[in-house]
Structures are given as C-alpha cells and as structure tokens.
Amino acid sequence: MTAHEQIISLTERMGDSIIGQKHVIERLVIGLLANGNLLLEGLPGLAKTRAVKAMSTNLEADFSRIQFTPDLLPSDVTGTEVYHQAGGTAEFRFEPGPIFANIVLADEINRAPAKVQAALLEAMEERQVTVAGTTHKMPPLFIVMATQNPIEQEGTYPLPEAQMDRFLMKVVIEYPPVEDEVEVIRLVRGEEQRKNAPKKDGSDKPVMIPQEAVFEARAEIGQIHVAEAIDRYIADIVQATRTPGVLDADLARWIEIGASPRASLGLDKSSRAHAWLKQRDYVDPEDVRAIATDVLRHRIALSYEAQGDGMTSEQVIDRILTLVALP
Incomplete structure (x- = not known):
C-alpha cells in the first residue's frame, strides 16, 4: 500500500469508532501529517x-494520557x-x-x-526536555493533542494567548445531530457486546498502520507545489x-489583536496536508480556506x-475570507 x-485507511478506521465527527477526524490526521499539535x-x-x-489504537x-489536575507538578509530565x-x-x-510517547493526550489541559502548562508547551515547541542539565529528545513521531472544556471555569487556569499560539489548530467539537447520536448508541452497545463475548485468538485483528507511512506522507507533502499567488493569499x-x-x-x-507569523506557517503546512489528502500535488485556494478557521x-x-455585537471568532474569520481577494 502507498x-x-x-x-x-487510518482515517476510515477512526471513522468506524467515531460517528459523525468527520471534520474532527480529518483535522487530527492533518495535525499528524503537518507535524503539529492540536487543541x-x-x-x-x-x-x-x-x-x-x-488514532493511537490504529497507528503503530x-x-x-495525562489527566491534568491542579496538584500536578512539571516533573509529573x-x-x-x-x-x-x-x-x-x-x-x-x-x-x-508520560510525555515521552508518540501520541500524548493532555486531557483537560x-x-x-501555569508551571505544568509551560513544561508541556516547552516540550511541544522544542521537542526535547532538559532535566538536571541533560537534554532528552522526544521520539521522531511526537504529537500532543490537548483537550479543554469551554464552559467549566472553576478551578481552571486558562491558557494565555502566547501559549495557545503553540497549537497548530484549535478544533471545536459540536453536539452531533440526532441521527448520528442514534448510531453512537448502537456503536457503543456493539462494543460492549463484543467485549463480553468469548475471546478469540486475535488473528482477525487488523494490521496497524506503521509509523513509516506517516514519515513517507510528510516527505510527499513537502513536495506539494505552492504557487507564489497562494503564498501571497496566505500572507494577505x-x-x-x-x-x-x-x-x-x-x-x-x-x-x-491579530495573528502571529505562526498562523502563516500553520496555514501553509495544513493546506499542503489538506491538498495531499485530496490527492492533489498542488495547493488550491480552497485548501487554504478549508483549514483557515x-x-x-x-x-x-x-x-x-x-462580544457586545455577539460576534464569534468563526464569524470574524468568515468575514475576512469573504473580503480578501482570491488569487
């Protein structure tokens, strides 16, 4: 297989475990291919x-998983x-x-x-940890996926804007439509039935996707053609x-406050990964628009x-995409 x-195949297997969240699955895969961390x-x-x-179950x-709590210490991470x-x-x-893994889930970051968040974000940015004067490198495949609850603020330490900037993308997950929720009920029920069924020898277990496939994909994404007009479009x-x-x-x-140059770099990397998933060897303006939000x-x-006008970040970004001229 290429x-x-x-x-x-990884995307499809993830879709078998998560009903109605195609956007989330695609963004997780883009983050993996673009070698970026996600919130x-x-x-x-x-x-x-x-x-x-x-993702981790189907990838080699x-x-x-790190469950973040107020009493956590940097050394615990x-x-x-x-x-x-x-x-x-x-x-x-x-x-x-626990940060020394390929896929790290920072649950409720x-x-x-602040000290624990800083330790994690430093590792995300530098891909290394220094303890007692000795530097320890992260594995070649390393991605942090952090989660947070937008409504529960008691006993939390909101991430400062400068630290939020370290994440390649922030993906917002919404409630599923009722049809998908019916499928979720059936999916979880089926998983419980299989879990309680007599154990098999495991010979029918699907082969996991090797890490080498990710590195090959990243090399191919690096060769995706980006026209000068697309570069200017991203910068605009x-x-x-x-x-x-x-x-x-x-x-x-x-x-x-506007976006930093990390936004331009993130748009470039993510749009190339998006184009590669669509089996194109060039970046189209629609690739940029698809991941811009x-x-x-x-x-x-x-x-x-x-806030007084009831505007959200998504609505403001949509207005920008409407007003910035296409290449």
Missing part, C-alpha cells in the same frame, strides 16, 4: 478523548532524576515522564497550573487580522465591541 492509501475544545462527552485514542505508536542504589554503587537516573489573510481597517470598518472594531480561531483576540 502512504496515501495507508493514511486513508480540542468541546463539552464533556463529545468524544474528544475517544478521537485521540482511535506509543500512546500516553516531563520526568525526573531518581536516585538508584545497587551493587554497592549509587547514581541518579532519568525516569521519563486548562486544569493544570493573516495580514488582514492585523490591519482589519483596510478591509472593513466593522472588522477594525471587532479585532483587538481552525488555524486562526485561537490566534485572534476579539474586542469587547465584538
């Missing part, structure tokens, strides 16, 4: 954790030096923390204090968040006037 066929935001019970587990990768005594000798050895979209008054007076009232929604700060 790398594309294997990644599509999943949604109400409890909307399959945020299940989505990440579905080590999975680690990164690991620490432990004193060992054996055979008359004694030494300090590094015991890796906004429940951890991001620039519009910084100088909104040039496009529209309302945008000038609504946007307080997820790349930008956590990188712009709305003003009090925008």
